[in-house]
Amino acid sequence: MGVGFCMFLGRRFAIASESYLASRAGFEAYKLGGNAVDAAVCASIVLTYTLPHLGGVGGDLLALVHRGGSVDAVLGLGWAPRRVPERPPARDLQSAVVPGYVAGLYELHKRYGALEWGRVVDVALDAMAQATMHPSLVSAIEKNEALLRGDPGGRVYLELPRRPGAPYRIEPLLRLWERLRDDPLSFYDEVAEDIVALGHFEPEDFKLYRPEVRRPISVKLGDAVVYEAPPPSLGFAVLLAAKLAKPAASPFSYERIKNTVAALKKAHWARDRYLHDGNVPVDDLLSGKIELGEALRPAPTPGTTYLAAADGGQVVSVIQSLYYPFGAGVTTAKYAITLNNRASDFTDGLNKAAPHKRPAHTLSATVVERGEEVYALGASAGHYRPAIYAQLIHNLVVYKMAPRDAVWAPRFIWLGGDEVQAEEGYEQEPGVHLVKYPSRLGVAALAYKGLDHVGAVADIRGDGIAIGI
Template identity: 35%
Template sequence: MFKHPFYSKGGVVTSESAIATTIGVKVLDLGGNAIDASVATSLTLSVVLPHLGGIGGDFFALIADPSEKVHYISGSGWAPKRLSIEYMKSRGFNKMPNEGPHSIVVPGLVDGLRVMWEKFGTMEWKKLVSIVVDSLKDGFPISNSFASALNSSKEKLLEDPGSKKTYFSNKESYTAGDIFKYDGLINALILISQDPREFYEGPIAEKAVEYLNSLGGAFELSDFKEFKAHIGKPISIELGDNTIYEMPPNTQGITTLQLLKLLEYLGMSYNSTSRERVLSHLRLYEPIYAVRDAYIGDPEYMKTTVEELLSQEFLNNAIKSMKYRNTLSTQGSDTTFFSIIDESGYVVSGIQSLFTGWGSYVTEPTFEITFNKRASSFNLIDGHPNALGPRKRPFHTLSAMIIKGKERVMSLGLSGAHYRPQLHAQLYENIFRFKMNPQEALEHPRFVWDPENNLVEYEEGIDMPSANELNGKKIIKRGYPSRIGVAAIAEILENGVKAAYSDIRGDGSSGGQV
């Protein structure tokens, strides 16, 4: 093992930032529960890893409460009401852009945190946000991830005046450990500390609409003011002694459950690094991703129910008849996941993202908020469940898991965008089929199929089949460890001890109460 788990009789936090993990633990030490710590951890991640999960993005969570009921939080933003297929086609677009103002939805992260905290939190909202502000207002040493993202995306960021001002006013390049200081973003957090709806109903929204529309956007203040996140029900399946919870549509959580259900049903024999495992998984990826892209979108517009999509009859027919036809851009995998468990037994599995690194490459300069590119996931196909529409939520790659068994409750998630269901399924198998401990499961070599380019990427250590066996798919070998997903796991063990695990592939850090 390259990293070591953190065990605690109290609470634990695992995230992709040592700073965020430390602040999450601080909230637990001050008497907050896992939801309070999640608010502070999420907002900290939005500052220290803005390219992955800034407040201009979306947020989702699964929460298992001490009574073992699981809840779903959706902070999925919607398209502005003026944005439609007709609007885009009249401006010469035949598909959604991957950057710029028309790739942006109203950010859902802040309101997602609000509804989660209002339902389950215990500490004062202002105090939680102030802990983040006080910790970061004078600047912070940047991680290797943040420094690399700034340097590798400099050319694109300089094209946007707001991004140029925010990230390159005083420095030409960055190294891990450099001090980075925000002014505008800290001011935004101070406003949000007074009332989270300030993000949607005050000067932050006003400046966002003004700047985005100066670039040709189609936003109105009402798009922000009328947006609300919501609490819902997760989806789940039973496998053996485990109940596996995932996030419902508009997320791709159902794709994870479909893969796991088929892998169990077909009962294929293989070991964890074998070519047979690769072949068995890849045979399922194409038809199940075809199902995903044909059926999943904003649930208000879907024509097929979750129950139908998870039925064995539907899945059996799908693997015989469905052929993959890409309707989505599969580029990018920049997301950040965290998990927190408190002493009382609350478990939070939280995930946030701009979609790809730096999202739309658009940053509002007054409050230094970089915006997502989630609208790029829409298509312009009339009648499709994921067709662009006013106030519609796009198909979403973000999802995360909670697994409840006889002897443990586990939270699991990762970065990975369109690869996420594949990697969720591999991690689940590593733990529950191959009996690895979670740290071993995280560090085990991985493989993924890129549907857009029909290629297979794999890490050293996997016995990869030949291109001929893979029907001519291109094969790319990565050194170990690569950046194929950055995962984390937290769990409650049979004896009540909490454990947190982080991935060798990222800058992640696990910590907890002592």
């Protein structure tokens, strides 16, 4: 057995996340006889407690599962209530959709897990009982103090210690997971009554909601096949950016920045024009049958957390999110469910708000097949996701970096026009604004299985570890 920190290499199982406690809990679930999905589900539950401002239970979940040579996409993306306004606000109760997280997570486990659901939740509850404050949670509370003070339920976070490493308990969340241990889908019935009591939502909005399991979308890139989630995920924009970005002589050159930005302008144009909860001409976009315009800039949005796990039979790529930190700024008192603000991403035209419709979504997760190797990779990124994911994919596939180097390498985001923000290590040229390395330009993770081993990498930009056996 071996235990790693930011990188792990082993023979049977590996996991990486943005939380040291979540990764460890996933490891414990695997040791009980679970598989990579059980481990990922357990880690995901712990993330709702250690990073509740990012991946809370009131948000959404998306996962890609590679097993037996095929890939499935599990979409726990929430839909709008019947009373959704035509133009939802950026925050408050009317900015929320029905949370898809619990239904998506349970569907992921039900289809692909090996342990009983209750045992997985028990491991997560044991970990949460031992929780210590993560630096990123302390920082998020301090930055969003005014928002939390204006949210009666959100004041539960203001009662937490403001010191990294300090023990803490969020009793309402512990009670919630104790209840969901025995009946996860009660979230959409009895538990939902507390959300309905706030106004805006109706019981049927929850009772009718179902997650989806669909085929992923993909492109061939060099000697690899890259899989992504289908719409309403922006996965096709990730694939488009990765496909259109021309390789450069050096991975940290101004040439690479220029080539990637040129691809991002087209990918974001396609996203803005076509992405919605309906029929999107993905094949025509990826095959070049549609002439692409250029977007002026992406829309900056934070608030996701990503994890990856692998064993000899499965590779799992999972992302969850409230959207903005602390989502809508609305938290229920009984169970401390902080609601998402995903409805704020409805726009006009194809993406116009409507009852029981999903908004255009920033969540996506990637799986890469390359010969005998299968990788799960992703990052927190919001609408910067095509930029960060295209770099991670190219680091592996085009520049042939080792997994650790692919995740830890300096990266950049496209700000608009020809302007980028880049970490130290890139060439500084006109329009390139350098920031100290490592920055918070997305927190990534990676897990993979090869012919005779598995591995995982946690990002030094976050609070996580890689661990395995």
